[in-house]
Amino acid sequence: MTTAVEKYATEGFGAANLPYASVTHDGRTFLATRLGDRVIDLGALADRVGGLDAEAAAAASTPNLDALLAGGPSVWRPLRTWLTATVTAADSADAVADAGVPVDEVGYAMPFTPADYVDYYASEDHATNIGKMFRPDEAALKPNWKHLPVGYHGRSGTVVISGTDIVRPKGLRPTADGIPDFGPSTRLDIEAEMGFVCSGAPTGTEVSVAEAPEYIFGAFLFNDWSARDIQNFEYVPLGPNLGKSFASSVGTWVVPLEALDAARVETPQREFPVASYLEDGPSAGGPWGLDIHLEVDLNGETVSRPEYRYMYWTAPQMLAHMTVNGGSLRPGDMFGSGTISGPEKNTRGSFIELSWGGKEPLVLADGTEMVFLQDGQNVTMRATAPGANGETVSFGECSGTILPARPTRDAQEA
Amino acid sequence: MTTAVEKYATEGFGAANLPYASVTHDGRTFLATRLGDRVIDLGALADRVGGLDAEAAAAASTPNLDALLAGGPSVWRPLRTWLTATVTAADSADAVADAGVPVDEVGYAMPFTPADYVDYYASEDHATNIGKMFRPDEAALKPNWKHLPVGYHGRSGTVVISGTDIVRPKGLRPTADGIPDFGPSTRLDIEAEMGFVCSGAPTGTEVSVAEAPEYIFGAFLFNDWSARDIQNFEYVPLGPNLGKSFASSVGTWVVPLEALDAARVETPQREFPVASYLEDGPSAGGPWGLDIHLEVDLNGETVSRPEYRYMYWTAPQMLAHMTVNGGSLRPGDMFGSGTISGPEKNTRGSFIELSWGGKEPLVLADGTEMVFLQDGQNVTMRATAPGANGETVSFGECSGTILPARPTRDAQEA
Numbered sequence: 001m002t003t004a005v006e007k008y009a010t011e012g013f014g015a016a017n018l019p020y021a022s023v024t025h026d027g028r029t030f031l032a033t034r035l036g037d038r039v040i041d042l043g044a045l046a047d048r049v050g051g052l053d054a055e056a057a058a059a060a061s062t063p064n065l066d067a068l069l070a071g072g073p074s075v076w077r078p079l080r081t082w083l084t085a086t087v088t089a090a091d092s093a094d095a096v097a098d099a100g101v102p103v104d105e106v107g108y109a110m111p112f113t114p115a116d117y118v119d120y121y122a123s124e125d126h127a128t129n130i131g132k133m134f135r136p137d138e139a140a141l142k143p144n145w146k147h148l149p150v151g152y153h154g155r156s157g158t159v160v161i162s163g164t165d166i167v168r169p170k171g172l173r174p175t176a177d178g179i180p181d182f183g184p185s186t187r188l189d190i191e192a193e194m195g196f197v198c199s200g201a202p203t204g205t206e207v208s209v210a211e212a213p214e215y216i217f218g219a220f221l222f223n224d225w226s227a228r229d230i231q232n233f234e235y236v237p238l239g240p241n242l243g244k245s246f247a248s249s250v251g252t253w254v255v256p257l258e259a260l261d262a263a264r265v266e267t268p269q270r271e272f273p274v275a276s277y278l279e280d281g282p283s284a285g286g287p288w289g290l291d292i293h294l295e296v297d298l299n300g301e302t303v304s305r306p307e308y309r310y311m312y313w314t315a316p317q318m319l320a321h322m323t324v325n326g327g328s329l330r331p332g333d334m335f336g337s338g339t340i341s342g343p344e345k346n347t348r349g350s351f352i353e354l355s356w357g358g359k360e361p362l363v364l365a366d367g368t369e370m371v372f373l374q375d376g377q378n379v380t381m382r383a384t385a386p387g388a389n390g391e392t393v394s395f396g397e398c399s400g401t402i403l404p405a406r407p408t409r410d411a412q413e414a
Numbered sequence: 415m416t417t418a419v420e421k422y423a424t425e426g427f428g429a430a431n432l433p434y435a436s437v438t439h440d441g442r443t444f445l446a447t448r449l450g451d452r453v454i455d456l457g458a459l460a461d462r463v464g465g466l467d468a469e470a471a472a473a474a475s476t477p478n479l480d481a482l483l484a485g486g487p488s489v490w491r492p493l494r495t496w497l498t499a500t501v502t503a504a505d506s507a508d509a510v511a512d513a514g515v516p517v518d519e520v521g522y523a524m525p526f527t528p529a530d531y532v533d534y535y536a537s538e539d540h541a542t543n544i545g546k547m548f549r550p551d552e553a554a555l556k557p558n559w560k561h562l563p564v565g566y567h568g569r570s571g572t573v574v575i576s577g578t579d580i581v582r583p584k585g586l587r588p589t590a591d592g593i594p595d596f597g598p599s600t601r602l603d604i605e606a607e608m609g610f611v612c613s614g615a616p617t618g619t620e621v622s623v624a625e626a627p628e629y630i631f632g633a634f635l636f637n638d639w640s641a642r643d644i645q646n647f648e649y650v651p652l653g654p655n656l657g658k659s660f661a662s663s664v665g666t667w668v669v670p671l672e673a674l675d676a677a678r679v680e681t682p683q684r685e686f687p688v689a690s691y692l693e694d695g696p697s698a699g700g701p702w703g704l705d706i707h708l709e710v711d712l713n714g715e716t717v718s719r720p721e722y723r724y725m726y727w728t729a730p731q732m733l734a735h736m737t738v739n740g741g742s743l744r745p746g747d748m749f750g751s752g753t754i755s756g757p758e759k760n761t762r763g764s765f766i767e768l769s770w771g772g773k774e775p776l777v778l779a780d781g782t783e784m785v786f787l788q789d790g791q792n793v794t795m796r797a798t799a800p801g802a803n804g805e806t807v808s809f810g811e812c813s814g815t816i817l818p819a820r821p822t823r824d825a826q827e828a
Binding site (some may be wrong): 115116118121131134135142143144148149150151153154155156157158167169170171172178179180182203204206208227230233234235236237238239240241242243245246247272275276277287306321322323324326327328329330405406409 | 462530532535548549556557558561562564565566567569570571572581583584585586592593594596617618620641647648649650651652653654655656657659660674686689690735736738739740741742743744747820823
């Protein structure tokens with residue numbers, strides 16, 4: 001009579017985590033959770049064990065989180081409660097054995113269908129570094145930066161799952177004479193971020209910081225690949241477009257927000273009082289900082305260790321901001337934190353920062369110098385956070401390999 | 415033996431147009447076309463008349479354009495061919511009578527489900543006017559403007575159908591001391607645009623200008639409501655966000671791109687040669703300018719007559735730009751042209767331009783002065799273009815009425 005947790009749990013994937021993924025195995029795609037190296041088909045587990053209410057059981061038997069996000073917390077909370085009880089039950093090891101497959105046999109699909117995607121810019125060190133490089137003659141931070149979480153909408157249709165290859169994008173790159181040059185990006189970069197996915201809310205809901213856990217389902221690793229040359233030429237005055245819209249990668253596992261309760265930490269001291277709708281102190285359920293430790297590996301070598309606790313703006317603030325103008329949320333709406341960079345060089349979450357725009361190349365273990373991404377290179381991000389009962393919570397990984405740009409078409413061909 | 419065209423066609427809605435809408439009538443929502451004041455249920459017409467291939471007939475019997483956009487030109491072209499033949503057939507008046515209802519009895523739903531939404535900035539006069547007002551100490555146009563169609567992603571989830579009331583948005587507005595103030599926008603504005611909706615294309619398609627008609631299904635009136643105060647404070651460096659994301663209105667009828675062939679005109683002279691992927695001259699099927707005449711009415715009084723032929727960048731260029739980096743298209747991807755403003759004051763497509771930021775208020779017919787939108791005011795846009803055989807093509811209307819801002823929540827309430 002072994003519990004599933006006793007039999008399967010490992011550091012990162014124990015009872016305190018129980019994350020979700022859309023898993024592909026043997027021609028099927030199903031919603032899964034994970035205990036250690038065992039990936040558990042939630043629909044199969046619900047069928048075998050029973051005890052789950054009808055709506056949650058139906059959501060558990062779908063290929064991804066879409067039904068759970070549409071159902072909202074009244075569906076996802078009972079599912080997590082049931083799941084926790086199930087894997088800690090005295091006789092649960094056999095059920096998990098039956099409903100599970102080894103993690104090294106599975107692939108991953110997008111865990112949810114992205115509705116709108118907003119990317120923020122919430123790290124003071126990142127915004128300062130980018131400001132210094134992109135606008136060397138001005139103050140690094142714009143006057144708005146410490147008054148609101150600056151963000152913009154990205155392209156939902158090119159959000160892809162970890163493991164998807166990233167084809168080097170093409171576009172107009174700046175030149176010394178001001179006439180741009182068309183071709184493959186030569187400054188292809190990453191942005192190491194955390195992403196958050198939401199349930200829906202009708203127009204005019206104005207989600208408060210305190211209510212954010214009713215709408216934010218969970219968090220995941222996120223890499224907002226960026227072509228710095230294309231971005232630098234195009235981005236004024238309406239923001240980044242093609243320099244980002246070719247691909248953004250979502251990590252393999254979505255960790256429920258509840259699993260991050262033990263990771264909640266104070267945010268950095270804020271320079272100005274924030275508007276009342278952005279208050280995120282104890283009266284709004286705070287603190288809302290998150291002690292997530294990221295790792296960025298290039299071809300297997302760790303090149304950065306970003307720390308999420310440095311972020312100036314928190315996820316509940318980002319959600320409150322996004323809805324304060326009266327706009328709606330749809331299930332699957334997601335937002336990224338923006339690049340996670342800290343004050344130390346080895347905590348910077350992008351190569352443009354790590355190499356200071358190419359002026360201070362990164363020296364890799366084999367002695368080669370690294371500035372921006374080369375074809376064939378792989379970037380894999382990982383992250384962990386403190387979980388309940390002294391456990392560690394793992395986010396799995398977010399990985400992508402750079403493929404060469406596609407051949408340019410003859411403009412007359414079509 | 416009267417033809418439907420003979421019996422029903424009026425100026426704007428004759429055989430040369432045959433636009434599409436998602437119409438609500440008597441508790442049903444259906445895909446419809448229009449002849450004069452007769453709104454025709456396409457599924458009912460296909461059932462009665464027959465002769466449509468199975469895929470097109472299935473798409474015709476759905477509530478909106480989603481199936482047609484997913485099917486692509488191999489579905490939408492046969493449908494239009496069949497529809498044209500049907501309404502010009504010798505005995506078609508009775509069939510259209512049976513399948514139709516009077517236009518004054520119908521409502522409208524969103525004609526398609528927006529996937530990603532990109533908004534461009536393609537009018538030189540508009541970009542120059544806004545540049546002068548937002549950045550008075552700099553050159554009005556940024557160095558990139560004449561080299562690529564500048565654009566950014568907007569919020570798909572708040573794209574609404576004409577007739578939807580627009581609640582005044584709230585947000586952080588700039589103040590003289592640099593500490594922003596939270597409250598309802600006092601500079602609520604319109605942007606008179608045309609929108610375009612697309613079929614899908616896989617990652618890496620790189621749609622050429624010449625191929626654009628294979629992907630752009632049709633055009634519609636579009637009003638990108640803008641809170642200029644919120645926008646002005648937030649927009650650097652990542653572009654507009656909450657100043658636009660509260661609502662954008664789509665016009666009632668989507669006009670197929672083929673119906674605009676007679677409206678094709680030369681574009682304005684371009685200052686620089688464009689990159690080869692943006693070439694839109696005769697070798698790429700050009701010219702691609704469109705001679706669409708817009709009208710902006712405030713409470714029934716015409717305050718502006720924007721002319722689309724002034725646009726520097728064309729719709730096929732916008733689509734080619736959007737995909738040249740290797741990104742995908744999804745059925746329902748849409749893009750807006752950006753505000754349509756011409757050199758004459760009465761062709762400016764926004765109130766910030768019409769009133770020059772409030773410095774030159776518009777004087778209405780009743781003698782009152784107008785700067786930005788007041789609660790209760792209605793804005794209705796209309797547009798026409800030359801159609802085949804000397805006909806006129808009408809886009810219907812795009813209308814919205816301003817409601818007061820919602821009461822601000824107590825930040826502690828939740």
